[in-house]
Amino acid sequence: MMDNRPRRAAPEAVDTHGYCQAEIEVTHGFGLHARPSVTFTRLAKSFPCTIEIEVNDSHVWLNGKSIVKIMGARIRRGSILKIRARGLRAAEAIHALKALVERDFDEDKKHG
Amino acid sequence: MKIKSMAETLEITGISASPGVGVGRVHLAADITADALALGETLAAESDKLRRAVATAIAELETLADRSDEESTGILDFQIEMLLDPALVEMAEDRIVAGDSAALAWFGALDDYIAGIEEAPDEQLRARAIDIVDIRNRVLSALTGRPLEDFAPGSVFVGKDLEPSIFLAHDWTSGGGIVLFEGSVSSHVAMLARSRSVPMLVATGRFAVPAGVRLLVDANGGRAVIAPEDADVREAKSKTPATKPSAARREGGVIETADGVAIRLSAIINDPLELKAVDPASFAGIGLMRTEFLVTSPADVVDEERHYFIYRHALEWAGDAPVIVRMLDLGGDKTLPGLGARRSESFMGLRGIRLLLARPELARAQARALLRAAVHGDLGVLLPMVTVPDELDAMRTFFEEERADLSGSGVEARMPEIGMMVEVPAAALMLERFSRSAFFSFGTNDLAQYLMAAARDDHSVAPLYNAATSAVLRVIAQGMALAETMNKPIGVCGEMASDPRHIPALMAAGLRHFSVTPNRAADIRSTIGALCSDGRTVAERK
Numbered sequence: 001m002m003d004n005r006p007r008r009a010a011p012e013a014v015d016t017h018g019y020c021q022a023e024i025e026v027t028h029g030f031g032l033h034a035r036p037s038v039t040f041t042r043l044a045k046s047f048p049c050t051i052e053i054e055v056n057d058s059h060v061w062l063n064g065k066s067i068v069k070i071m072g073a074r075i076r077r078g079s080i081l082k083i084r085a086r087g088l089r090a091a092e093a094i095h096a097l098k099a100l101v102e103r104d105f106d107e108d109k110k111h112g
Numbered sequence: 113m114k115i116k117s118m119a120e121t122l123e124i125t126g127i128s129a130s131p132g133v134g135v136g137r138v139h140l141a142a143d144i145t146a147d148a149l150a151l152g153e154t155l156a157a158e159s160d161k162l163r164r165a166v167a168t169a170i171a172e173l174e175t176l177a178d179r180s181d182e183e184s185t186g187i188l189d190f191q192i193e194m195l196l197d198p199a200l201v202e203m204a205e206d207r208i209v210a211g212d213s214a215a216l217a218w219f220g221a222l223d224d225y226i227a228g229i230e231e232a233p234d235e236q237l238r239a240r241a242i243d244i245v246d247i248r249n250r251v252l253s254a255l256t257g258r259p260l261e262d263f264a265p266g267s268v269f270v271g272k273d274l275e276p277s278i279f280l281a282h283d284w285t286s287g288g289g290i291v292l293f294e295g296s297v298s299s300h301v302a303m304l305a306r307s308r309s310v311p312m313l314v315a316t317g318r319f320a321v322p323a324g325v326r327l328l329v330d331a332n333g334g335r336a337v338i339a340p341e342d343a344d345v346r347e348a349k350s351k352t353p354a355t356k357p358s359a360a361r362r363e364g365g366v367i368e369t370a371d372g373v374a375i376r377l378s379a380i381i382n383d384p385l386e387l388k389a390v391d392p393a394s395f396a397g398i399g400l401m402r403t404e405f406l407v408t409s410p411a412d413v414v415d416e417e418r419h420y421f422i423y424r425h426a427l428e429w430a431g432d433a434p435v436i437v438r439m440l441d442l443g444g445d446k447t448l449p450g451l452g453a454r455r456s457e458s459f460m461g462l463r464g465i466r467l468l469l470a471r472p473e474l475a476r477a478q479a480r481a482l483l484r485a486a487v488h489g490d491l492g493v494l495l496p497m498v499t500v501p502d503e504l505d506a507m508r509t510f511f512e513e514e515r516a517d518l519s520g521s522g523v524e525a526r527m528p529e530i531g532m533m534v535e536v537p538a539a540a541l542m543l544e545r546f547s548r549s550a551f552f553s554f555g556t557n558d559l560a561q562y563l564m565a566a567a568r569d570d571h572s573v574a575p576l577y578n579a580a581t582s583a584v585l586r587v588i589a590q591g592m593a594l595a596e597t598m599n600k601p602i603g604v605c606g607e608m609a610s611d612p613r614h615i616p617a618l619m620a621a622g623l624r625h626f627s628v629t630p631n632r633a634a635d636i637r638s639t640i641g642a643l644c645s646d647g648r649t650v651a652e653r654k
Contacts, residue, residue: 027374033237034300035186038193056599067190068199071240072225074232080599 020090022097026079028104033071036105041067043100049087051097056080064097122338124316126291127428128331129302132311133348134289135340139263140323141271144249158214159205165214165254170195172250176280183307187276187300191247200225200247215255222248233529235432235490239296246275268327268336272318276300284310289329291336293318298432315488365396365433367637369619373645376625377637378436380605384422387429390630397433399627400494400553400605401426403440403478413440413474419481427489434490436553438533439478439507441496443467459558459567464497464533469506479507479514483525491528494553498532501545508548531601535559540587543594552595553627556606560584581617584608589621596622603627612639620647 028036044051044065051064055073057080062069064083075081081101085093100106170192177188194200203225207217222244229241253260261278263269265286272293279290279301290305295314305312311331321327321338328340330348337344367375378399379390406412406419426435443463468475482493495507508530518525531551534540535558543552557568560580566573588604595602603625608614610632618626619640628636643649 034190034240034243038186038190041193041197063199066197066199067193068197068203068225071194072228074229074234074237076234076237078599078601 017086019084019086020094021082021084022094023080023082024098024101026075026077026081026101028077028101033075037067037070039105040097040100041065041070043096044093047085047089047093047096049085049090049093051083051085051093054082054084057082124291124313124319124336124338125334126313126316126336127297128312128334129292129295129297129299129314130290130305130310130312131331132289132309132329133332133345134268134287134311134329135326135345136266136268136288137264138270138321138323138325138327139267140321141269141274142261143272144252153213155208158208158212158217161255162201162204162208162214162218162251165218165251166195166201168254169247169250172254173277176277180280184276184280184304187243187304188280191243191250191277194244194247195251215252218251218255219248233490235296236298239298239300239302239432242273242275242295242299242301245273246277249275250277268329270321270327273299274301276304279304284308289313289327289331291316291327291329296432365394367640369640369643369645370650371644373624375619375640375645376603377633377640378434378603378625378627379633380627380629381426382629384425386630387426392429392431392433394630394633395433396625397430397490398426398435398437399603399625401435401437403437404442406440414477416477416481419478420484423481423485423491424488427485427491430489432490434492436492436494436531436551437482438494438496439465439468439482440474459561465495465503465507466497466499468495469503472510475507475510476514479511480518480525482528483511483515483518484523486526486528487524491526492551493528493530495530495532496555497536497558498534498546498549499536499538501548504530504532504546504549533558534591535562537562537587540591543591544598547598549600551601552591552603554588554591554602554604554606554623556584556588556604556608559587559606560608563587581608581614585614585617585621588618588623592622601625610636612636615639616643616647618647619643619645 041064052061053064053070053073054061055075061084062073064070083094083097173188173192173195177185177192180188200221203221204214204217207220208214212220226241226244226248229244230238232238249260252258263282265283266288268289268291270291273295274290274292289310290301290312292312292314293316296302297314302312302314311329313329313331313334313336316336325339328337328345328348330336332351333348365377367377369375376396378397379395381387381398381401383405403419406422412418423435423437426437441464443461443466462470482491485491495504498504511527511530515525515527529550531553532539532546532549533555534543534552535555537559539546540554540559546552561568561577563583564576564580566576568577592602602623604618604623605627609618609626610628612635615636626636626640
């Protein structure tokens with residue numbers, strides 16, 4: 001399927017500081033809170049590397065494994081998320097988290 | 113709060129968050145405050161107490177989740193994950209180090225965090241604040257030994273808001289209901305109440321009612337009756353629900369293209385009376401609410417209460433979906449006796465934001481009504497005819513000054529997001545200069561007449577006006593490219609967006625949000641659904 005997103009996400013790449021990074025737009029209607037944030041942080045915590053997120057070019061990197069920080073970031077539909085990871089399985093983590101956001105956090109597979 | 117006396121009974125109005133009719137004795141929620149929280153012992157002891165209390169709370173929630181259905185488990189899982197995150201305890205520990213007891217530190221840290229969530233711009237997130245209150249109270253209960261709220265089966269819960277875990281721990285099989293001074297149709301409790309058919313009203317405003325008195329919750333009628341007669345109860349139960357709950361799913365507002373891309377369809381509302389005939393479930397909110405209808409005389413323009421009432425009504429209609437109100441677009445073809453000099457009747461003269469800035473008393477009255485209404489939902493404000501960024505900044509200053517004035521007088525107000533119409537060619541061509549606009553909306557009607565130098569009310573140049581399409585599309589496509597780097601929501605309204613022939617080109621330009629008048633919605637919805645997101649049909653792409 002072709003990529004129809006209004007903004008194309010940058011491909012994952014390793015930068016000079018050893019970070020693996022991806023950029024993605026949140027398209028889920030409710031943004032990233034409550035159940036989506038549970039799904040996101042549980043997946044993040046399943047990786048040994050450090051994972052951080054930045055919202056709308058705020059230059060503030062938050063712990064991507066902390067649901068408290070992610071809820072506090074008030075991420076809504078249309079927010080641009082940057083996700084970066086460093087350490088063991090970093091590339092794999094970025095790939096999985098980016099795919100989760102693209103799948104709208106698998107919300108359609110759940111009830112309610 | 114609206115209370116009207118009916119003979120000897122009192123009626124309270126609110127918004128229905130879950131339909132149905134229930135009656136029961138009032139249970140008044142206890143207000144939990146930081147008073148009377150014990151003084152601390154040693155630093156290490158307080159820290160340790162807090163960690164044990166959090167562990168107790170997690171264990172309790174897990175027990176509750178074990179005997180709950182899947183939907184409820186999802187809600188409780190969120191609370192458990194929050195408590196498992198060391199960040200909350202760390203926030204409280206900063207306060208323990210500063211000398212607070214564990215209970216006081218936990219209460220203070222959580223309240224700060226809750227306040228941040230309550231200030232969130234979108235209703236969906238604000239509605240999660242009560243989940244954090246739930247966590248706060250459960251840990252506090254473990255720390256202080258004070259029991260969590262409980263009430264007799266069959267009661268009607270009355271309070272500011274209701275925590276999800278309290279709802280889940282309660283036995284609703286004996287009936288009763290929920291009446292909340294604040295609350296939200298988007299909250300977890302509202303979802304739970306709908307799936308368990310517990311009648312629930314929200315946003316009634318604070319009212320006084322003695323505990324133990326009988327209360328009728330008529331959520332079908334959006335009202336509650338204090339000390340009802342049996343006849344009132346029978347009558348309420350005999351009526352079938354008139355409207356669906358406002359948080360009903362909005363499939364109609366999001367259309368999926370043939371290749372699976374979501375396109376939002378919002379309503380254009382010219383007159384608030386139209387809302388009665390339009391189903392909110394068919395639209396992703398209101399993309400353009402005109403306000404010229406509001407004013408038939410100069411006195412109407414500055415009637416802040418009238419504006420406020422109508423905006424609030426529109427927000428209630430839309431539920432959790434956004435409502436975008438365009439400020440008065442007078443001048444041009446829309447004039448008022450005594451308002452705006454004759455010269456402003458020119459499309460090129462003192463109209464739209466130019467007139468609003470030249471007549472601050474008009475703009476400020478409307479800004480105040482919008483600031484007050486913004487408290488009740490997801491409100492955006494569109495500025496008409498913006499040509500240069502200074503106009504946007506000047507209007508924002510009006511809003512900031514009026515907001516300060518309202519808060520100074522203790523009036524609740526919230527800053528709405530302020531965006532602009534893109535309808536003057538200079539603005540469309542220089543879109544990247546308007547970085548302080550929160551969102552953009554292309555207005556194709558004015559863009560067409562200004563690009564063609566052909567007034568749209570002058571029949572002698574009608575063929576020129578009608579030939580504007582390709583020029584308008586090129587300007588929109590260029591504007592979309594400029595806006596791409598700005599990460600701002602961008603939509604389109606106007607006759608072009610309501611014409612199925614132009615939809616493919618607008619989609620090809622990258623537009624994903626269309627505002628149309630309700631009578632055009634069915635046509636546009638089927639047109640979009642048959643196309644791929646690049647505006648081509650499936651066959652054309654093969």
